[in-house]
Amino acid sequence: MSLEKIYNYIEVNSEKFIKNLVRLVKQPSVSAKNEGLKECAEIIERMMKEDGLSTKIIPEKEGNPVVFGEIKGKKAKKTLLFYDHYDVQPPEPLEEWICDPFSGVIRDGKIYGRGVSDNKGDFVSRLKAVQAFLETEGSLPVNIKFVVDGEEEIGSVHLLEVIKKNRELFSADAAIWEFGGTDRHGRPRIYLGLKGVLSVELRAKGASRDVHSSNAPLIPNPAWRLVWALNTLKNERDEILIEGFYDDVKKPSEEEIAYVRDIPFEEEEEKKDLGLKSFLHNLSGLDAVKTLLYQPACTINGLLTGYTASGSKTVLPNKALVKLDFRLVPEQRTRDIFYKLVKHLKTHGFEDIEVIQHGATEPTKTPLTDKFVQTVIKAAERIYGRKTVVYPTSPASGPMHLFRNILGYPVVSAGCAHEESRGHAPNENITVKGFIEGIKFMATIIKDFATV
Amino acid sequence: MSLEKIYNYIEVNSEKFIKNLVRLVKQPSVSAKNEGLKECAEIIERMMKEDGLSTKIIPEKEGNPVVFGEIKGKKAKKTLLFYDHYDVQPPEPLEEWICDPFSGVIRDGKIYGRGVSDNKGDFVSRLKAVQAFLETEGSLPVNIKFVVDGEEEIGSVHLLEVIKKNRELFSADAAIWEFGGTDRHGRPRIYLGLKGVLSVELRAKGASRDVHSSNAPLIPNPAWRLVWALNTLKNERDEILIEGFYDDVKKPSEEEIAYVRDIPFEEEEEKKDLGLKSFLHNLSGLDAVKTLLYQPACTINGLLTGYTASGSKTVLPNKALVKLDFRLVPEQRTRDIFYKLVKHLKTHGFEDIEVIQHGATEPTKTPLTDKFVQTVIKAAERIYGRKTVVYPTSPASGPMHLFRNILGYPVVSAGCAHEESRGHAPNENITVKGFIEGIKFMATIIKDFATV
Numbered sequence: 001m002s003l004e005k006i007y008n009y010i011e012v013n014s015e016k017f018i019k020n021l022v023r024l025v026k027q028p029s030v031s032a033k034n035e036g037l038k039e040c041a042e043i044i045e046r047m048m049k050e051d052g053l054s055t056k057i058i059p060e061k062e063g064n065p066v067v068f069g070e071i072k073g074k075k076a077k078k079t080l081l082f083y084d085h086y087d088v089q090p091p092e093p094l095e096e097w098i099c100d101p102f103s104g105v106i107r108d109g110k111i112y113g114r115g116v117s118d119n120k121g122d123f124v125s126r127l128k129a130v131q132a133f134l135e136t137e138g139s140l141p142v143n144i145k146f147v148v149d150g151e152e153e154i155g156s157v158h159l160l161e162v163i164k165k166n167r168e169l170f171s172a173d174a175a176i177w178e179f180g181g182t183d184r185h186g187r188p189r190i191y192l193g194l195k196g197v198l199s200v201e202l203r204a205k206g207a208s209r210d211v212h213s214s215n216a217p218l219i220p221n222p223a224w225r226l227v228w229a230l231n232t233l234k235n236e237r238d239e240i241l242i243e244g245f246y247d248d249v250k251k252p253s254e255e256e257i258a259y260v261r262d263i264p265f266e267e268e269e270e271k272k273d274l275g276l277k278s279f280l281h282n283l284s285g286l287d288a289v290k291t292l293l294y295q296p297a298c299t300i301n302g303l304l305t306g307y308t309a310s311g312s313k314t315v316l317p318n319k320a321l322v323k324l325d326f327r328l329v330p331e332q333r334t335r336d337i338f339y340k341l342v343k344h345l346k347t348h349g350f351e352d353i354e355v356i357q358h359g360a361t362e363p364t365k366t367p368l369t370d371k372f373v374q375t376v377i378k379a380a381e382r383i384y385g386r387k388t389v390v391y392p393t394s395p396a397s398g399p400m401h402l403f404r405n406i407l408g409y410p411v412v413s414a415g416c417a418h419e420e421s422r423g424h425a426p427n428e429n430i431t432v433k434g435f436i437e438g439i440k441f442m443a444t445i446i447k448d449f450a451t452v
Numbered sequence: 453m454s455l456e457k458i459y460n461y462i463e464v465n466s467e468k469f470i471k472n473l474v475r476l477v478k479q480p481s482v483s484a485k486n487e488g489l490k491e492c493a494e495i496i497e498r499m500m501k502e503d504g505l506s507t508k509i510i511p512e513k514e515g516n517p518v519v520f521g522e523i524k525g526k527k528a529k530k531t532l533l534f535y536d537h538y539d540v541q542p543p544e545p546l547e548e549w550i551c552d553p554f555s556g557v558i559r560d561g562k563i564y565g566r567g568v569s570d571n572k573g574d575f576v577s578r579l580k581a582v583q584a585f586l587e588t589e590g591s592l593p594v595n596i597k598f599v600v601d602g603e604e605e606i607g608s609v610h611l612l613e614v615i616k617k618n619r620e621l622f623s624a625d626a627a628i629w630e631f632g633g634t635d636r637h638g639r640p641r642i643y644l645g646l647k648g649v650l651s652v653e654l655r656a657k658g659a660s661r662d663v664h665s666s667n668a669p670l671i672p673n674p675a676w677r678l679v680w681a682l683n684t685l686k687n688e689r690d691e692i693l694i695e696g697f698y699d700d701v702k703k704p705s706e707e708e709i710a711y712v713r714d715i716p717f718e719e720e721e722e723k724k725d726l727g728l729k730s731f732l733h734n735l736s737g738l739d740a741v742k743t744l745l746y747q748p749a750c751t752i753n754g755l756l757t758g759y760t761a762s763g764s765k766t767v768l769p770n771k772a773l774v775k776l777d778f779r780l781v782p783e784q785r786t787r788d789i790f791y792k793l794v795k796h797l798k799t800h801g802f803e804d805i806e807v808i809q810h811g812a813t814e815p816t817k818t819p820l821t822d823k824f825v826q827t828v829i830k831a832a833e834r835i836y837g838r839k840t841v842v843y844p845t846s847p848a849s850g851p852m853h854l855f856r857n858i859l860g861y862p863v864v865s866a867g868c869a870h871e872e873s874r875g876h877a878p879n880e881n882i883t884v885k886g887f888i889e890g891i892k893f894m895a896t897i898i899k900d901f902a903t904v
Contacts, residue, residue, distance in 0.1 A: 214647065217744050395667065
């Protein structure tokens with residue numbers, strides 16, 4: 001079995017592969033708006049069928065189906081699972097796009113479209129790596145499974161239930177996660193973990209209706225209640241003050257820090273891009289990267305009360321809300337933090353504030369020492385000819401823990417995006433070159449995983 | 453000169469007077485929407501002209517005109533000024549009205565319409581008291597002036613300028629302010645002062661655009677900045693923490709407290725109406741009334757940042773705003789409080805927060821010992837046959853200080869509303885009986901003021 005032969009097949013068929021991708025990008029599949037999901041799931045299934053996989057659409061009770069695909073390898077001993085998703089973010093603001101976000105236009109070596117980077121391009125690159133093996137070798141050296149989620153962009157709310165009911169179907173020896181790519185110097189980047197996220201809403205109530213603010217000396221103001229409650233949650237040094245919040249936070253190992261040192265952080269560009277004179281607490285260099293990766297956070301996502309249009313209105317509002325998210329690191333757990341938050345508010349005299357949970361995703365991490373991690377690193381270096389930038393964990397979140405913690409196998413995130421792919425933003429794109437390299441990268445992982 | 457003869461004239465002509473009021477109510481004049489102001493000012497002028505007053509429309513540079521009216525008394529030594537306004541609050545929500553808010557429908561002894569209580573009814577009652585003198589006596593015992601504002605409901609933003617340019621025109625020996633009426637037991641209520649109000653907006657800025665909340669460990673969050681800044685302004689005991697905020701706050705005199713003791717406060721009804729178990733800090737009885745009248749306040753009117761629709765969004769917002777009002781008591785001054793606020797924020801490390809002033813009205817008060825106050829109290833008791841409830845000051849605000857402090861004469865607020873007049877709310881109304889009594893009340897003040 002020669003990888004060169006496979007690479008050659010990929011090169012020769014690249015135009016066909018791009019057409020496959022464009023066909024998928026043209027199908028809108030915006031989970032936040034429940035738009036085109038069923039149609040997109042059917043295209044995903046058909047594409048896998050066309051490449052010889054057996055498929056199954058697993059309906060979720062109240063959500064979008066998971067599309068499952070499988071193909072056995074010849075005398076294969078191991079199973080590699082690919083986690084992807086066919087849903088995409090809403091394309092708005094439309095006026096900032098250089099083209100229709102569901103057109104798959106190719107311009108200056110880039111393929112544009114909502115979801116092309118996150119993560120339809122990755123899905124197609126993986127499927128085409130499988131096809132390349134079948135067409136050149138007639139078989140695969142490992143068993144391959146695809147799990148294509150329909151709710152990743154809205155928190156994969158039903159995936160736990162699907163996994164619990166289909167443990168056997170989802171079993172594997174390792175998984176490649178949905179995202180990754182190259183940095184601005186062409187270095188491949190891979191990710192071994194994700195933070196967790198707990199999204200909550202706090203609601204305070206006052207009188208049964210808004211009143212004139214002249215009544216302020218007598219009537220409770222829910223906005224002040226929220227301000228005082230929030231102030232007890234985090235201080236100006238960004239220390240989270242909830243009792244026991246940091247109990248389960250582990251320090252990164254020396255080995256992890258060695259990798260973190262190699263993560264390029266172009267802080268001046270970052271600050272310039274965001275119009276900032278400095279990062280929080282003047283963080284810089286390694287300290288900034290360590291903080292970004294290993295520090296949990298509590299973020300106000302939104303606040304609303306009373307009159308917020310232009311000018312002023314002498315109103316004393318009767319309700320106020322704040323939306324918060326907590327970013328968690330291993331081994332913190334969302335349920336534990338939720339209870340600690342509720343207890344904290346009670347202890348501090350804010351039992352009148354209602355706490356609503358909107359979403360919860362656990363943090364997770366695959367150790368650097370795992371053999372599969374080293375397999376992916378080597379494959380990346382073969383394809384990209386550069387030292388791999390390894391993120392022992394990432395500031396982002398997702399349902400990786402369901403595979404890593406519940407199903408119990410190593411998970412590494414790697415893909416075909418580039419520095420300017422603009423996921424979730426207007427003019428999302430991947431490069432044609434990056435897409436083709438991505439297919440070769442996945443083929444290399446399949447081959448190497450079979451032999452180590 | 454017999455008041456009985458005048459009262460009789462008022463009774464006989466009451467239907468005509470009601471028609472005059474309905475005609476005025478039918479003209480929309482919503483200053484917040486710049487709707488019908490010019491037309492209403494013209495009606496006001498025409499009504500005064502029809503009753504023999506000389507008039508002047510004083511245009512304001514960027515605002516709605518003030519309508520001025522004047523009539524000299526026969527050998528009169530004193531001048532009484534009436535302050536009214538022809539602008540009204542927006543009528544919304546329309547679906548809660550039992551009739552068109554600009555119809556002036558009369559039902560079950562009540563005249564309905566936006567502005568009928570606040571304060572078109574008062575204006576007409578005063579004008580018709582003047583007419584009653586002219587028709588029965590042929591002359592007035594005092595000089596009468598009318599100042600009819602067109603911007604009271606939007607903070608009388610240009611009135612100071614108008615007064616400065618027309619000091620002589622606005623000179624008088626005393627003034628009757630725009631509002632007042634009877635309580636649910638038919639006792640007349642008058643008011644000798646108003647709180648000041650300083651409306652500000654605080655704005656915090658972060659990065660040049662919203663970012664994903666996974667960046668929270670590095671990127672400043674303006675929402676947290678605002679929460680921390682607000683927390684330094686007021687504590688949970690509702691003590692305002694701005695250095696020097698209370699410096700100019702005077703304790704009420706023993707004499708004032710004696711009147712405050714007589715102010716009926718139906719706290720159980722109030723709490724029930726607002727769905728509250730208790731007032732702030734369990735305030736009750738005299739303590740509650742004293743706090744309401746004499747304590748300055750800092751109120752959050754509105755807060756806005758980031759994502760506030762349903763569910764959650766992992767966004768780190770790049771701007772946040774809060775709208776606040778400070779209710780001030782004599783001898784506090786809005787400019788002084790504004791500077792103390794700005795200095796406080798700077799001292800506490802929040803120099804990054806922008807402070808914008810939206811409006812400022814000074815507090816003011818006429819002393820209980822003023823002869824004019826006693827004149828109004830006696831007139832009220834003659835008409836309503838009940839002991840007058842005297843508010844040495846009121847929790848509300850308005851441009852009274854321009855007359856009391858700048859022009860320098862006593863000002864008492866008295867009018868023809870009732871407990872359920874619903875000013876600023878749907879189904880605003882006054883009773884026919886209250887309107888006619890109001891005309892008699894004003895006629896009595898005119899007569900008594902001439903003789904004391």
